[in-house]
Amino acid sequence: MHIIIPIKQVPETSNVKMDEETGTMRRDGVESIINPLDLYAIESGITLKEKYGGKVTVISMGPASAEKALREAVAMGCDHGILISGKEFAGSDTWATSKVLAAAIEKIGDFDLILAGERATDGDTGQVGPGIASFLDLPLSTYTSKLIEVQVDSITVERLIEEGYEVLKLPRPALLTVVKEISFPRLPTLRGKKRAKSLDLPVWSAAQLDLPVAQLGLKGSPTRVVKIDRPRVTRGGTIVKTGDQDSIVAAVEQLVEFLRVKELV
């Protein structure tokens, strides 16, 4: 079975601290990584390949440096990587990004399943996975938490919704966006790293995808960011330090009073 996984390179934020002065995130020296939620898709794809045979292709739209994310995915066990890059793609919103990734997937052709992370940790929209499915008219399962059964022409999955878990049966090919619960991502192996280092990684631009440049990037995006605010997240609340038993009793009393005034108890 051929599985295609669109991934995104995002800034690594797990060790980022807040700036005391401005109350915003300190982003200096921040590294770029594979979107953490995409790792669950990659792991699921590799697991399926190991079980049923076939291959996994990772694709990413981004700057030339996103090649690193693709090589990392190959080091984990993906077979091929394709980078979609060019200045014509700059400024794409989720609509335009879905269109380009859908075109790339169509060009690759001959696939059984597309797996995507539920959303990226930077943009946090979760719109590109469903968008690709819509462009390709593929059946879609979002928030997929478990792969139950893979049959010759269908796949049965469990998805996490507000009220519980539901089980969907989708014909293949289908697109699944996955949540953390679906898998535990493996680390790259030494052999994988070696392979990733020397692997030929094609770069596709608009020309290869047969897409008119006027429909790409900012020009092809319905939405425009008109303003960016950096809100102070600090609230400057009352912080009570405690030590001995009496101070704890006093602090809890103060907390209960705080909740009572706010009508929360």
Place this chain on the structure above:
Amino acid sequence: MSYQGVWTIAEARKGQIKTVSYELLTRGCKLADKLKVKLASVLIGNKISPADAQELIRRGADRVYLVNHPELEDFIVENYSNVLEDLINTHQPEIIIAAATTAGRSLMPYVAVRVNAGLTADCTVLDIEEDTGNLLQTRPAIGGNILATIKTPEHRPQMATVRPKSTRPAPVDHQRTGEIVEIEINEELLDGRVTKIDFRANTGEDVNIQDADVVVAGGKGLKRKENFMLLRELAEHLDGVVGASRDAVDRDWISYPHQVGLSGKTVTPKLYIAVGVSGAIQHLAGMKTADTIIAINQDPDADIFKVADFGIVGDLFEVVALLNERLVKGVEADAI
């Protein structure tokens, strides 16, 4: 025909309209009033009576497009998308808002592609630009560290999903009147490829933490799985539910549906109590829009205190145990 009017996408489950549908009406009324246009709700499901749909009118809709069909009983994105796309093409609304729920966040991007619309995810503020009448959509991004305002200058409709609980449900006005338009759908719109074959409802502790008014969340500081009992007790006293940081979930102390943060859920409760949660950027992204935040942590330098309205630095086991004891005793009696 030009695009006109504001639509909200109501949600129903088993014939019951969900509260989030009324929150959308609060948003929708404001937008429709500013634009001086009509507000309509789209309600898709099975066996929803026009009498039940009246509730949307009592809470602000001028018109309800009610679509009933046995195959629309469950949310299947392909079916709902086809139905909505058909309605959009027929009636051409200028703005469509849906809830940023698992259904809304699946349906809206699927439809936006089909109708060539701009779509903004998980907005917390919606407004109308004075001169142009464009929808201004504000949303947190990059873990809530920036607030981006987005508009769709040329494409119509303008579409957005709205963060649940980021506004209050619209109140009932029994005097309001409106029109219920029952839509007989073309069966060709039913896609039929995907079938729902099973459903396992949340039981016991597996509640939807996004619906709760009070979330008591535990982190690494709880040290052991068993210590979550303390939080369960506290949550019970406050009529709330238990949430967790990624650290706690990764240690298997509590299941994934309880996880708050970037790789878990985003919650906006009235009260969020973080116990032994350090306050990593990823966690803050999932809870910092809560109305009131309380932090209890041993480490005075923990980032969670920066977003807290009230914090206690100290031994969380002692503090929570005492708080539980205190809440059992009753708050009101003591206040007299």
